[in-house]
Amino acid sequence: MYNFAMKIYKNLIIGGGASGLFLATLLDKNETIILEKNSKFGAKILASGGGRCNITNQNISTKNYLGDENFVREILGVLSYEEVLRNFKNLDFSKEKDAQFYCKNGSKAVLNEILRKVKCEFRLNCEVKTAQKEGDLFKISTNLGEFFARNLIVASGGLSYKALGASGVGYEIARHFSHDIATPSPALVGFSVQKDEFWFKNISGVSINCKIKVAGREFCGNVLFTHRGISGPAVLNASLFWQKGKISINFAPHLKAKNFTNTKKQVSTILGLPKSFCREFLTALNLADKPFDEFNGDEKERFLRVFDYEFAPAGNFGFEKAEITKGGVKTDKIGTNCQSKIVPNLFFIGEVLDVSGMLGGYNIHFAFASAKSAFLGLRNVLVSV
Numbered sequence: 001m002y003n004f005a006m007k008i009y010k011n012l013i014i015g016g017g018a019s020g021l022f023l024a025t026l027l028d029k030n031e032t033i034i035l036e037k038n039s040k041f042g043a044k045i046l047a048s049g050g051g052r053c054n055i056t057n058q059n060i061s062t063k064n065y066l067g068d069e070n071f072v073r074e075i076l077g078v079l080s081y082e083e084v085l086r087n088f089k090n091l092d093f094s095k096e097k098d099a100q101f102y103c104k105n106g107s108k109a110v111l112n113e114i115l116r117k118v119k120c121e122f123r124l125n126c127e128v129k130t131a132q133k134e135g136d137l138f139k140i141s142t143n144l145g146e147f148f149a150r151n152l153i154v155a156s157g158g159l160s161y162k163a164l165g166a167s168g169v170g171y172e173i174a175r176h177f178s179h180d181i182a183t184p185s186p187a188l189v190g191f192s193v194q195k196d197e198f199w200f201k202n203i204s205g206v207s208i209n210c211k212i213k214v215a216g217r218e219f220c221g222n223v224l225f226t227h228r229g230i231s232g233p234a235v236l237n238a239s240l241f242w243q244k245g246k247i248s249i250n251f252a253p254h255l256k257a258k259n260f261t262n263t264k265k266q267v268s269t270i271l272g273l274p275k276s277f278c279r280e281f282l283t284a285l286n287l288a289d290k291p292f293d294e295f296n297g298d299e300k301e302r303f304l305r306v307f308d309y310e311f312a313p314a315g316n317f318g319f320e321k322a323e324i325t326k327g328g329v330k331t332d333k334i335g336t337n338c339q340s341k342i343v344p345n346l347f348f349i350g351e352v353l354d355v356s357g358m359l360g361g362y363n364i365h366f367a368f369a370s371a372k373s374a375f376l377g378l379r380n381v382l383v384s385v
């Protein structure tokens, strides 16, 4: 029961990550509290972009997201990449490959800049267990006791990277309030391989530029061979769209089959790829390193798999290594401004939602955009409180 001596917050944010903190920078400091399970805020921001925080992308559009297109369009419509950069005008950003913006001052500077603007109350080491509605108020139970608020904003992220504080509490709260969850699965993650591709492991550390085909989409970029399978930007993007079944890798997108004919050069010379890759590829396909024209018909066919190496991954590296969680709170019952259509004054923002961005700054951008969208909604809600 609510104790009259207890403070009632107007806004209670669960999670001090990218979305929760960004929202807190916009809301009135006297009326808001953030509850964060970790001993520090923004663990994922710190880890983002390999410590350089890929904060946004010049090509922000629905095409770069998995999720309901209309919902994503509405959210992206409230925040442009220019506005993100203006928000961090004290920092320097470099525009890199694929129009990605990285922070030259590093992820820590991005987090510090956000924290500088977060003036509201907060509790660290505060793990939210449940949230319930009591009359007009939300009652949030935590290891530090109960908190009451008129507006509840769930910004607790997904299941990926447990080491950085991930928990499923957002899904549990959503389910409690009758929201459906699209099954969460690891995404932006490497693929583990089956026996026929164990040769990938022999060249752990080698990275080559490839083209990957998955579920009718193509991704160009580096593929990194690892002791567990394959990773690297092209693989991470492919993982967003892979469910089961085969993918295909073109290991030599810079070449055509005709480059190998009418020449005395050995195939490895023409490939021009790292020696260890050529050796393992040829061994795996039981081929000698010689001129293409000297292969028999069957050997030629096998060699040409270099352009279309089809195989079924065994799985992926799991939530422990995934940059994001695919799936989450279904958006059909989430209305304008990220507010629940089922329970008024309940909001879901960031990765907890069933919206996933590709690699390239799209996920932090979505976390910020959904936070701003909720802020716009909360402004309207606040008028009627």
Ligand SMILES: Cc1cc2nc3c(=O)[nH]c(=O)nc-3n(C[C@H](O)[C@H](O)[C@H](O)COP(=O)(O)OP(=O)(O)OC[C@H]3O[C@@H](n4cnc5c(N)ncnc54)[C@H](O)[C@@H]3O)c2cc1C
Residues within 6 Å of the ligand: 014, 015, 016, 017, 018, 019, 020, 035, 036, 037, 038, 041, 042, 043, 044, 045, 047, 048, 049, 050, 053, 054, 055, 056, 126, 127, 128, 129, 155, 156, 157, 158, 160, 161, 164, 165, 166, 167, 168, 169, 322, 323, 324, 349, 350, 351, 352, 360, 361, 362, 363, 364, 365, 367
């Ligand atoms: C290694 C790595 C690198 C990445 N690099 C990039 C990048 O460069 N660019 C990009 O766009 N995206 C990147 N991402 C993805 C991006 O960081 C996330 O999509 C984004 O941070 C999601 O923001 P969020 O606020 O929804 O969730 P989070 O940032 O995960 O924040 C959720 C917060 O809620 C807290 N929490 C969870 N459960 C509870 C609970 N029960 N009680 C209280 N608090 C709780 C967590 O501790 C966490 O602080 C990266 C992810 C990882 C793991």
